[in-house]
Amino acid sequence: METEVALIDKAKDGDRQAFGELVRLHQQGVIRVVTRMCGDVYLAEDAAQEAFIRAWQNLPRYRPRSPFKNWLYRIALNVALDRLRKERESVDVQSLPLTAPYEGPEGVVERQERQTRVRQAVLSLPPASRAVLILREYEGLSYREISETLDIPMGTVMSRLNYARKRLREGLAIYLEI
Amino acid sequence: MMCGHVLSKLDAYIDNELDRRARRAVEEHLAQCAVCREELEALCGLRQLLLESDFPMPQVQPEQFVARVGLQLPRRDLPLVWQPLAHVGWWLWPVSVVGTWVFIDVVLGVSRIMLILLDSGFVPPGLPNFLMGGETRTFMMTGDVGLIMQYLAPQVLAFLGVLFLHFVLVLLYWSWLAGWQIFRRSQRV
Numbered sequence: 001m002e003t004e005v006a007l008i009d010k011a012k013d014g015d016r017q018a019f020g021e022l023v024r025l026h027q028q029g030v031i032r033v034v035t036r037m038c039g040d041v042y043l044a045e046d047a048a049q050e051a052f053i054r055a056w057q058n059l060p061r062y063r064p065r066s067p068f069k070n071w072l073y074r075i076a077l078n079v080a081l082d083r084l085r086k087e088r089e090s091v092d093v094q095s096l097p098l099t100a101p102y103e104g105p106e107g108v109v110e111r112q113e114r115q116t117r118v119r120q121a122v123l124s125l126p127p128a129s130r131a132v133l134i135l136r137e138y139e140g141l142s143y144r145e146i147s148e149t150l151d152i153p154m155g156t157v158m159s160r161l162n163y164a165r166k167r168l169r170e171g172l173a174i175y176l177e178i
Numbered sequence: 179m180m181c182g183h184v185l186s187k188l189d190a191y192i193d194n195e196l197d198r199r200a201r202r203a204v205e206e207h208l209a210q211c212a213v214c215r216e217e218l219e220a221l222c223g224l225r226q227l228l229l230e231s232d233f234p235m236p237q238v239q240p241e242q243f244v245a246r247v248g249l250q251l252p253r254r255d256l257p258l259v260w261q262p263l264a265h266v267g268w269w270l271w272p273v274s275v276v277g278t279w280v281f282i283d284v285v286l287g288v289s290r291i292m293l294i295l296l297d298s299g300f301v302p303p304g305l306p307n308f309l310m311g312g313e314t315r316t317f318m319m320t321g322d323v324g325l326i327m328q329y330l331a332p333q334v335l336a337f338l339g340v341l342f343l344h345f346v347l348v349l350l351y352w353s354w355l356a357g358w359q360i361f362r363r364s365q366r367v
Contacts, residue, residue, distance in 0.1 A: 053252070
């Protein structure tokens with residue numbers, strides 16, 4: 001099996017099959033990021049495809065200073081932001097299908113309601129703070145990696161993360177009472 | 179340690195972004211401060227809540243997804259062979275502008291020093307006589323306006339010429355900077 005670096009080099013030279021392998025390797029991560037950013041599974045799949053197409057077009061300019069995965073995340077977040085900007089007028093956070101399609105006993109209903117509230121709170125964050133929160137909390141990137149991925153200073157990463165958490169704690173106070 | 183100091187470090191603490199010393203200081207403080215401990219617990223609670231409430235993910239078949247992306251891949255615009263050349267050419271622009279500027283200023287500086295030396299009567303050995311500039315002093319002493327103008331006109335013209343040259347160089351450099359900014363923006367993916 002070829003290494004990621006070899007696949008990137010081949011794909012840079014126009015090898016579509018090598019790029020297909022890269023898509024296979026990173027599709028889950030990209031889909032996760034755009035889904036959390038958009039909050040809409042249908043929009044997310046399209047956005048993930050667009051992110052890979054944009055990555056293909058920009059691949060010759062990719063420099064391996066940062067991991068390829070983080071570079072893809074950056075593209076994915078930008079695509080998600082573009083989509084959200086386009087859809088802003090039509091998408092309503094309250095109306096998004098944020099509840100997993102699962103029917104179960106009564107206790108589960110309460111849990112589903114809590115999950116929906118949390119997702120709504122995440123989606124109501126400003127996109128810039130939301131992107132930082134997603135990369136940190138769900139993808140586990142370090143502050144430096146987030147800074148490189150989003151091309152923002154480390155101080156901005158910290159302040160956006162702090163702001164996002166503060167807002168979420170205010171909005172979700174009822175679920176955080178100890 | 180003041181409570182406020184630890185509160186501002188709690189985000190970095192739970193994200194494992196503190197160095198060992200700062201981490202130990204926070205832990206020592208947490209051991210004795212109930213307010214900060216409560217804050218930490220709330221942050222941990224939020225993290226847990228976020229993980230439990232992750233978004234439902236689309237059910238994507240990996241092979242289908244790869245195939246769909248593959249079908250939509252467009253042709254790349256710029257042939258790869260031109261990219262390194264374009265890159266070198268792009269960097270040659272500011273380098274040649276700055277190089278020209280340094281060259282011109284060095285030449286002007288040296289000639290100015292030479293003129294001052296000549297004006298002060300110092301003649302380096304081997305310097306041709308016509309460069310001595312004796313006429314200058316004669317013109318200045320006569321006080322004849324016509325002669326002064328005759329002397330000043332080339333000086334003013336030379337000064338304006340240098341000024342114009344610098345203006346052009348600055349303009350070229352700024353246009354490169356502007357182009358660079360536009361290029362950087364277009365590179366954002």
